[in-house]
Amino acid sequence: LLTSTGSTLTNPPANFYRTADDMNDCVETISQVFLGARLQCAKCHNHPFERWTQDNYYGMGAFFNRIQRKKTQRADELFVYVARSGEVTQPRTQQQMKPWLPGEGDVENPDEIDRRRTFAAWLTKPDNPFFGKIEVNRIWGHLLGRGIVDPVDDFRDTNPPSNAALLDSLAKDFAENGYDRKHIVRTILNSRTYQASFRPNEFNEEDVRFFSHYQPRLLSAEQLLDAICHVTDLNETFGSLPPGTKATQLPAPDLVNNDFLK
Structure with a gap:
């Protein structure tokens, strides 16, 4: 997921970088999802209550700032790729930041083809x-x-x-x-x-x-809808998805226009 590239249509993991669509989104989303840390405060200043600093924020950003996205001729498709260069500057100190890992510090020799590989290897x-x-x-x-x-x-x-x-x-x-x-x-x-x-x-x-x-x-909305359909013996349809698809099988409720799930 973190090292994905290519078409968002033919390589689904690349859609992660459709949502995390710039360096700041990458740092904040990845730190919260994979580290359990909320770094939003550290974007503008050292965190007032926790260990995270502004240097930490932009040091992590150095792993993800080279990710590029471009539209293609196909509808709703983005192509995700990694640029060959690009550095992160800490806005307060104007210092060029080295890639940084929590608990390990600056990374002196990251994978220069794709720095995300270094981050993913450390993470796992x-x-x-x-x-x-x-x-x-x-x-x-x-x-x-x-x-x-x-x-x-x-x-x-x-x-x-x-x-x-x-x-x-x-x-x-x-x-x-x-x-x-x-x-x-x-x-x-x-x-x-x-x-x-x-x-x-x-x-x-x-x-x-x-x-x-x-x-x-409480049951989730998807579970409740499936239960109602089962009791009433009425099948719910979800757009172009195959007949018989359950609400709990939807990859994401917002992919279909269903008033019950809103």
């Missing part, structure tokens, strides 16, 4: 302190309704995990098994925590943070 190292934790936390939040860190993409010193040892253990297991999402989903589903009753007792009835009992959740 088994001992990376960010990626494994945010991924298992996101999966945990999806399955149990709340992350061990919540919100699931807001890791910071002032928002500590409700169970740091659990998060560390899941992240370690995830990395040791090749970042296999099916493995970590199976691990969570087989846990006593996931299988706990939703009925509280007198000791945990007010707990909403420590997973002492299961928290009932």
